[in-house]
Amino acid sequence: MTISPFDSALLGDLFSDPEIAALFDDKAQIASMLLVESALAAAEARAGVIPEQSAVRIAEVCRDFNPDPASLAAGTASAGVPVPALVKALKAEIGGEDARFAHFGATSQDVVDTALVLRLREAIGIIRRRIRKLAKSLGAHADAHRATVMIGRTRSQQAVPTTFGLKAAGWLAPLARIDRRIESLSSDLLRLSFGGAAGTLASIGAKAIDVESNLAEELDLPVADMPWHAQRDVLVDFASQLTALTGALGKMGQDLVLLAQSEIAEVQPGKGGGSSTMPHKSNPVQAEMLVTLARFNAGQLGVFSQSQLHDHERCGSSWLLEWLTLPQIIIAAGTALAQAVDMVPDLKINTNRMTENLELSRGAMLAEAATFALADHLGRDAADKLVKEAIAKSAANGSNLFDELPGLTDAPVDWAHVRSPANYVGQSDLFIDRVLGAAKRGFRE
Template identity: 80%
Template sequence: MTISPFDSAMLGNLFADAEIAALFTDDAQIASMVLFEAALASAEARAGVIPEASANRIADVCREFRPDPATLAAGTANAGVPVPALVKALKAEIGGDDARYVHFGATSQDVFDTGLVLRLRDAVAIIRRRTRKLIKALIAQAETHRATVMIGRTRSQQAVPTTFGLKAAGWLAPLVRIDHRIDTLCADLFRLSFGGAAGTLASIGDKAIEVERNLADELELPPTDMPWHSQRDVLVDFAAQLTALSGALGKMGQDLVLLAQSEIAEVQPGKGGGSSTMPHKSNPVQAEMLITLARFNAGQLGTFAQSQIHEHERSGASWLLEWLTLPQMIMATGAGLAQAVDMVPNLKVNADRMAANLELSRGAMLAEAATFALAEHLGRDEADKLVKDALARSAASQSNLFDELPKLTDVGIDWAKLRDPANYIGQADDYIERVVTTARRAIKDS
């Protein structure tokens, strides 16, 4: 096993996400930093801070400049960040007097953080695209199974009837809310990082604000009210939304693993995984992955949140902690979404098994319905006592609750209608309609 399963040749197809991973390679990171340096030179030339000819030379070299990441390794280890080594290599490539205008007035964190934001912009686009695709798939499941009655389970025990459509709506609703929160967060997340040595931009003098405005325009990243070198709350908020999204997927995965158990067998989720010794098994691998990735991100969030604690104007230690955690959290979220998008449209829902499982309690899961029906005639306390007596008789004789109830009372209740689980699903259809309507509106407006 490699240090990280995310970049393992053997485990990568299980944990990794090639589309997200491409944004967090050394080459992608270098490309984003080089883009910043080219944009900075252009922004400064527009403000008259550096010669236009030098900015053009820097831009021309940056278009093709892609140093081997290994050549930056020694400098990175020495400085604790790859930017000084990158700038040195870029200056050497440019040569002449123009080279002295590379990285003019900026600091390493400006380059690194803005490069991160540029890649986060692409990563969020991928995440939101997949989330909306999953939302559409769950809308379809919720609508298809509006009337597919199944047992509802609380604390892992049979409770009262529900529908698979409502269960799917329960997986859907959080995704809509989280997608909206991520969309709202983007206005704060996709911001320029540009503050110079200690967040004052003193090195650029009285043209600093103009350069900042030009740089924001070049990169299509608005500036913040002040440089955010040591203000990491938005990144922590983003990580929290990744965790919430993974958690929503994990909850769905956990439900599906339980519904796929041999003794329940109400849903078969996704592609079954085989066993090395038991050919009859079809393990719910995709659903299990959702659980694993959700738990991983939940653990990582606690670590990542500590990166918010900076000392004074900048912290090396807290900054490095982000590098260890955030890319993996994004990868886990992307991988979970990819698994879910592949799995949900192909869920095999066994309505016959759901109906059979509804009969396992011999009517006991409708005891609440019987109690409330009787209470209209007898009062709640007497109704409760009568139903408990009927449940005891049912358990003793292995009979159905609704065969025992008419023996204990002659009140005018349509027992045949009451014993049908489909008649005790409450407002399930209304709730499905609310969730689906909200979800449709959300993906239409996005």
């Protein structure tokens, strides 16, 4: 039995992201904490705080030590953190005089937070690689369909023409911005956490800063200005960017769900999911997943943000709240990206249906174009009044707006030009070029 769909054997293929999930399971957490313990011993030996031979022994054991997570469960429940139980088991494995130098001068949060940062570094690499892959696919659609005219819809109603290329560019544009923000915050997020009991490193004495510097080198992490046990703003910022990412993907997913409706049928996203009783159905499962995961992360972010409220120098309750929420936010973002990366290259764009749907309004979606064309000759108010009259006649007669307009005015308007949707897509081409240019520059850096 499972509590979360993310690690469910039944639902896992739908919700989970095995590559990112592997960074947050028990074994990965233990392995990363042991890596920190090994690096700490090496850093302290370099600074002359512990004997060199003890650091070598600690590193040997940490490299091969693979405790069963269940064996640490009781100690974790008692201490509220897995480090004391892990260190106790590690010391037993090391044995002898060397054991007393394991975890020397550190506190549990140093190990847990730094181990988290090591795994976040890998997760960010995966996420940003997927963003680039998705951006490439969306960019290809934007470029290929810059002249594919379709209905532009505002507030769910037909508005004026647009192009599928511009719609795809609209899905792409946020990805470049979010990727840039994730890159920018990474320098603050991926930092060593090392403060000792209350963030002063008093336990290590005069060589504390040497140990800090050595430890940062061992783990290839920058040093923070000060220990950040109770400063969780950058983690919240990271979670916020992942929520923005799933939101951007969810917006695309929702558009695709609507475009795939039987009555619209302009795009078929993904492979399609079947029905147990209706053989004709091809449900937009992957697009729906993007919407679901966006809504999930939006809710989780509100909970996770409360983990920023730490009491004084450290707070157990706020810290534990991170463990409940942050991994799920990351996995949800990873899953959404994986679904989008798989779905977008194979979107089936029904250009014929887009053309057919453009005719549904019998020219009404170009009423704005007609008004501005007439305004040059009649003035704005008179033009607006005349077009409204033509719309009423069109509705009464079941005719096209542009079959009525020439009978209501002798203004020298090129109605054949105005009635073509392709002639009223404005600066779509320029906007597509701007987005593609920004993505190319951003993802090249």
